[in-house]
Every structure is written in C-alpha cells, then in structure tokens.
Amino acid sequence: MKAFDKQHILHPYAPSVPLADMEFVTSASGVYLELENGKKIIDGMSSWWSVIHGYNVPELNGAANKQLAKMSHVMFGGITHEPAINLAKTLLDISHQNLEHIFFSDSGSVSVEVALKMAYQYHSSQGDKQKSKILAFYKGYHGDTFGAMSVCDPVTGMHSAFEAVLHKNIFAQHPECRFDAVWDEKYIEDFQEKLDAHHHEIAAVIIEPIVQGAGGMRIYSPAFLKRVEELCKEYDVLLILDEIATGFGRTGKLFAYEHADVTPDIVCVGKALTGGYLSLAATLTSKKIIQGIEANGNVLMHGPTFMANPLACAIANASLELLLQSPWQTRVKNIETQLKTQLKQCESLAIVKEVRVLGAIGVVELHEATDLAFFTPAFVQQGVWVRPFLNLVYIMPPFIISESELKHLTSALYHVIQEFQIYKNFKDSSC
Numbered sequence: 364m365k366a367f368d369k370q371h372i373l374h375p376y377a378p379s380v381p382l383a384d385m386e387f388v389t390s391a392s393g394v395y396l397e398l399e400n401g402k403k404i405i406d407g408m409s410s411w412w413s414v415i416h417g418y419n420v421p422e423l424n425g426a427a428n429k430q431l432a433k434m435s436h437v438m439f440g441g442i443t444h445e446p447a448i449n450l451a452k453t454l455l456d457i458s459h460q461n462l463e464h465i466f467f468s469d470s471g472s473v474s475v476e477v478a479l480k481m482a483y484q485y486h487s488s489q490g491d492k493q494k495s496k497i498l499a500f501y502k503g504y505h506g507d508t509f510g511a512m513s514v515c516d517p518v519t520g521m522h523s524a525f526e527a528v529l530h531k532n533i534f535a536q537h538p539e540c541r542f543d544a545v546w547d548e549k550y551i552e553d554f555q556e557k558l559d560a561h562h563h564e565i566a567a568v569i570i571e572p573i574v575q576g577a578g579g580m581r582i583y584s585p586a587f588l589k590r591v592e593e594l595c596k597e598y599d600v601l602l603i604l605d606e607i608a609t610g611f612g613r614t615g616k617l618f619a620y621e622h623a624d625v626t627p628d629i630v631c632v633g634k635a636l637t638g639g640y641l642s643l644a645a646t647l648t649s650k651k652i653i654q655g656i657e658a659n660g661n662v663l664m665h666g667p668t669f670m671a672n673p674l675a676c677a678i679a680n681a682s683l684e685l686l687l688q689s690p691w692q693t694r695v696k697n698i699e700t701q702l703k704t705q706l707k708q709c710e711s712l713a714i715v716k717e718v719r720v721l722g723a724i725g726v727v728e729l730h731e732a733t734d735l736a737f738f739t740p741a742f743v744q745q746g747v748w749v750r751p752f753l754n755l756v757y758i759m760p761p762f763i764i765s766e767s768e769l770k771h772l773t774s775a776l777y778h779v780i781q782e783f784q785i786y787k788n789f790k791d792s793s794c
C-alpha cells in the first residue's frame with residue numbers, strides 16, 4: 364500500500380515523490396494516532412485545528428450512525444432537512460447577533476470564496492461595480508482556492524506560483540501589536556492609509572481575528588481588530604472575519620472576534636465545526652448584506668453539490684452540543700496555563716526566537732527555518748505528532764488532552780528543538 368501511495372497519491376504541498384516516508388495511521392482514539400507498528404503518538408495538531416474533542420468520540424460516532432440510517436446525502440437545491448436547519452439555528456444563535464443568514468459549503472477555502480462573492484455582489488447589486496478589490500493583510504492565510512489565494516500573504520502565500528492568474532488585491536501591514544501590548548495608533552497607520560487611498564475600489568477587508576494562522580502563527584491585540592472594524596465602518600467597506608482556524612473555542616473565546624467588541628458583516632467557519640469528522644464550512648452574514656445582494660432581483664451565485672451535507676451537519680450538531688455542554692473554557696484555560704509554563708523553558712534555547720501562547724495554541728518561533736526531514740522522525744520517536752512549517756514549531760492539541768499528555772507533548776517539543784539546535788550547530792560549525 365505504501366508503495367502505491369508513493370507512486371500515485373499526491374499529498375499537501377509535497378512533491379509526487381515524497382522526500383520522506385509517510386507515517387501510516389491505522390486508527391485514532393482520544394488524543395492518540397496509532398501507527399502501523401502499533402506505536403501510539405499524541406496528535407499535537409488536532410489534525411490541523413479540527414479535532415477538538417479528540418478521535419473516535421462516542422457522541423459523534425453515534426450521531427453519524429443515526430444519520431447514516433436516515434440519509435447520508437441529499438441535494439440542497441429545492442430541498443431542506445433537519446440537520447441543516449438545526450445547525451443553522453445553533454450557529455446563528457451562538458455567533459454575533461448581526462449575523463442572520465448562513466450559507467453552508469464543503470471547505471474553509473470555499474466558505475472564503477462565498478464571503479468574497481457576498482462582498483462583491485453586495486456592492487455590485489447596488490450599481491457599484493468599482494468596489495471589486497479586497498483589502499487583506501500581509502501574513503494572512505485564507506485557503507488554497509483562487510479567490511482565497513488572492514487574499515493570502517503575497518510573499519509567503521502562493522502568489523509567486525499563480526501571479527498571472529490571481530485577482531490583484533491590496534495588502535496592508537500585518538498586525539504588529541502583541542496581544543497584551545499597549546495600543547498605539549501607529550500600528551493601524553498603514554491600514555488606514557490603504558483604506559483612505561483605495562476605499563472606492565475596496566469591497567471588503569478580510570482578516571483572521573486575533574491569530575494569523577498558517578501565514579505566521581501571529582497573535583495580535585484585540586485593539587487592532589477593533590480599529591479595523593471602526594475604519595471599515597467609516598469608509599463603507601465590509602468586514603469579513605475568517606474564523607476557520609480560531610472558531611469554536613481555540614483562543615479561549617467561542618469565536619476569536621469576541622476578544623474585541625466588533626460587529627462583523629461576514630464570518631467564515633470550518634475546521635472544528637464537525638469536530639474534525641467531515642469537511643463542512645459555513646459563511647454567516649447579516650440581513651443588510653443579503654438584502655443588498657438581492658436588490659434588483661439578484662441572488663447569491665453559489666451552490667456546491669454537497670452543500671449542507673446531512674451527515675456532516677448531523678455530526679456538527681453533535682459536536683457543538685458536546686462542546687457547549689463541556690467545560691471547554693476551563694479546559695482551554697488550563698491548556699493555556701500549562702503551555703505558558705512549560706513552553707517557557709524553550710526560551711532558554713539559543714535557537715528559539717520567541718514563545719507565544721493564546722488559549723489552546725502554543726507557538727515556538729525559531730531563528731532558523733525548520734526541516735521536516737529532521738523534525739518528523741524526531742517527534743514520532745518522542746511519541747508525538749507535530750508538523751512545523753517555516754521557522755515555527757507549534758501545537759494546538761485537542762481540548763480533551765490530559766495534563767500528563769500535554770506535559771509529554773511540551774517536553775517533546777523542548778527536546779526535539781534542543782536536538783535541532785545541536786544538529787544545526789554541528790552543521791554550521793562543519794561548514
């Protein structure tokens with residue numbers, strides 16, 4: 364099987380002939396992934412932010428089985444069903460009161476495409492076709508489809524590979540003000556200048572609230588988000604918040620935008636929505652935006668085949684129920700406290716530039732670029748699954764992780780980074 368994988372199956376951002384062997388996972392339960400040799404390793408990544416309750420969760424398995432016995436899929440054009448209606452009710456209930464409409468899609472990137480379409484159609488339906496650009500941020504990440512790529516960081520994103528075919532958007536300086544830092548207006552100057560110069564052609568601003576994820580794992584001040592929102596209002600530009608990574612408790616609030624007192628026009632959610640069981644995402648928006656789009660008889664032009672898939676919606680309902688009934692705030696707070704204490708020791712390593720923690724997210728930024736060929740086997744050997752990128756070694760474990768499992772994970776981080784430092788020094792001194 365592994366030979367077939369190597370010859371035929373493409374993996375994310377990887378050459379067709381992989382540089383290293385894939386880990387072969389046979390099953391998963393709790394926070395553990397089981398490998399083919401029977402070894403169990405702790406998943407420090409929650410399978411890219413999504414598996415908040417851990418794997419093989421009885422409540423989610425039960426919801427899936429129950430829904431399978433009724434129908435696993437039905438088209439959403441001209442048809443509706445209970446799992447979608449219940450999920451829409453819950454999501455609109457727990458999110459900002461300004462959000463009254465919801466569009467289901469099948470992945471985070473597609474929910475971003477839908478958000479961009481909403482923003483463009485809102486202005487164009489009212490005759491303003493000039494507002495066709497998006498103001499995005501350096502170090503932002505919003506997905507891999509074309510619209511989403513066009514609002515990702517133009518340097519670390521995939522603009523260089525697709526430049527000729529990407530929509531030309533406008534980029535502002537990334538948020539530099541740290542989460543707890545004292546606010547200074549200088550941090551918003553570049554954004555304000557861009558808005559001032561281009562607002563007549565900008566349909567919306569898109570930003571990941573409080574944590575810029577895959578573009579650099581940067582945690583920033585709620586005051587920055589608040590100023591972004593105020594300026595959007597002042598310049599009549601819509602505000603899209605991408606909660607795909609941060610939503611559902613990860614930062615210590617149910618939605619990261621709750622750290623700041625902001626009213627978004629459009630919000631994207633995905634990843635943890637189904638507890639990591641199936642791919643499902645949603646774009647939430649206000650009555651004002653939908654009425655604006657529908658002025659002159661227009662409708663939002665999107666409709667994926669698997670829109671509001673009943674199986675995924677039923678699992679999402681069970682996942683949200685499980686989350687909301689659990690002591691998730693305490694769990695995330697405890698993870699945060701433990702990460703702050705235990706990752707701090709990484710700061711004693713010369714190769715470590717900075718440690719940052721918010722909620723159930725721990726980031727160790729290095730002075731050197733990481734190297735998967737080094738890190739992957741070293742982490743597996745230590746009994747953990749951690750997948751660094753750029754110069755970032757980061758973890759966002761499932762919320763159900765125990766104190767001792769988290770201790771295992773943070774110790775592994777320290778030891779592997781320490782080994783990397785020795786390996787790098789050895790290499791450097793041998794050059």
Ligand SMILES: Cc1ncc(COP(=O)(O)O)c(C=O)c1O
Pocket residue numbers: 411470471472473475504505506507571576577605606607608633634
């Ligand atoms: C903030 C953010 N937006 C959008 C996406 C894209 O989501 P998906 O991979 O489900 O398309 C991601 C994925 O990592 C993300 O972190």
